[in-house]
Amino acid sequence: MIKEIAETIERDGPLPLARAMALAANHYYATREPFGTTGDFVTSPEISQIFGELVGLFFADLWARAGSPSPFLLVEAGPGRGTLMADMLRACRHALPAFAEAAQLHLIEQSPRLRAIQQRAFPSAIFHERLDTLPTDAPLLFVANEFLDALPLTQFERTDLGWALRAVTADGWDLSTPANIQLVPEEIRDAVPGSVYERNFAAETLVAGVARRIAAQGGAALIIDYGYSGPALGDTLQSIHHGQFADVLQTLGEADISAHVDFTAMARAARPHATVYGPIDQGVLLLALGIRARADRLRAAASIETRAEIEAAVARLTSPGSMGRLFQALAFTAPGWPQPSGFPTSTR
Ligand code: SAH
Numbered sequence: 520m521i522k523e524i525a526e527t528i529e530r531d532g533p534l535p536l537a538r539a540m541a542l543a544a545n546h547y548y549a550t551r552e553p554f555g556t557t558g559d560f561v562t563s564p565e566i567s568q569i570f571g572e573l574v575g576l577f578f579a580d581l582w583a584r585a586g587s588p589s590p591f592l593l594v595e596a597g598p599g600r601g602t603l604m605a606d607m608l609r610a611c612r613h614a615l616p617a618f619a620e621a622a623q624l625h626l627i628e629q630s631p632r633l634r635a636i637q638q639r640a641f642p643s644a645i646f647h648e649r650l651d652t653l654p655t656d657a658p659l660l661f662v663a664n665e666f667l668d669a670l671p672l673t674q675f676e677r678t679d680l681g682w683a684l685r686a687v688t689a690d691g692w693d694l695s696t697p698a699n700i701q702l703v704p705e706e707i708r709d710a711v712p713g714s715v716y717e718r719n720f721a722a723e724t725l726v727a728g729v730a731r732r733i734a735a736q737g738g739a740a741l742i743i744d745y746g747y748s749g750p751a752l753g754d755t756l757q758s759i760h761h762g763q764f765a766d767v768l769q770t771l772g773e774a775d776i777s778a779h780v781d782f783t784a785m786a787r788a789a790r791p792h793a794t795v796y797g798p799i800d801q802g803v804l805l806l807a808l809g810i811r812a813r814a815d816r817l818r819a820a821a822s823i824e825t826r827a828e829i830e831a832a833v834a835r836l837t838s839p840g841s842m843g844r845l846f847q848a849l850a851f852t853a854p855g856w857p858q859p860s861g862f863p864t865s866t867r
Pocket of ligand 1: 564599603666669
């Protein structure tokens with residue numbers, strides 16, 4: 520656990536998990552290079568350029584069918600090294616130059632260190648710490664991959680006395696704060712002591728905010744992350760240190776801390792404002808968007824070793840036993856916007 524968190528606990532007492540996680544993520548992304556083969560984790564855009572290319576074409580196609588509004592805001596939350604956006608823009612410049620020309624790039628990024636990297640990659644990008652400062656006068660296309668999982672999570676634990684909020688102390692979890700029972704869904708309130716229920720209020724607020732803006736300004740969002748359809752019991756909080764699972768509390772601030780995303784809750788947050796599609800498996804989406812055809816094109820021009828790498832990357836991104844099913848995709852659009860490709864009919 521980093522000093523800043525230990526000192527906060529010493530001063531203020533047990534720290535609600537969401538606050539501890541916010542401090543931890545801040546420190547972690549500001550000080551470490553988590554991405555790539557030497558880092559703590561590898562994300563889909565870092566596995567293959569095809570991922571970003573397909574996401575780019577997904578948006579370009581939707582934008583063209585919506586009447587090619589120009590200009591529009593192309594917004595990414597948590598771009599990391601910028602790989603997804605770079606692949607999106609390259610594919611779109613090639614396939615539909617008018618899309619790339621009409622795009623005004625806005626990046627939501629908290630880490631000053633990652634911001635500097637992103638600024639070098641996208642000199643014209645406008646940076647934001649939060650959603651609130653985005654312009655309100657143009658349609659927005661919003662993308663986030665492995666962003667929501669990093670937002671501060673709230674955990675409730677069932678104790679012998681009822682539900683408690685999980686808080687962090689110097690030497691373990693604290694359960695002395697009773698939870699507001701209204702926040703725990705009725706169907707799981709009777710769970711056995713020790714059961715954990717998760718809500719990510721920060722993620723719900725973000726998704727609702729994006730959906731509200733999209734409804735007002737026009738546009739669409741695509742959110743991809745690892746997750747499940749809640750409500751469910753279970754502690755999904757995880758800490759990854761140099762590619763290995765580590766103890767969450769011991770490594771607070773020094774490792775990548777994240778939690779699986781409840782996509783039912785995300786869809787619910789968007790639904791009052793937008794037309795919701797999915798969630799569906801990442802593998803299903805990528806196959807529907809044409810990952811096979813694109814991989815075949817790339818393979819045709821590649822060396823034998825590169826061909827094998829392309830195949831392995833496609834399998835990793837799409838197969839149910841790898842990232843194809845654990846990762847889920849959710850889309851939502853402004854009322855009146857066309858249906859996004861790759862998704863079955865709206866789940867409204
Ligand atoms: N989307 C990238 C990186 C995912 S890592 C990829 O797929 O490779 C999470 C990213 O979100 C990092 O860029 C991190 O700095 C950023 N981030 C985490 N919490 C944030 C917050 N509360 N506000 C803004 N950015 C945040």
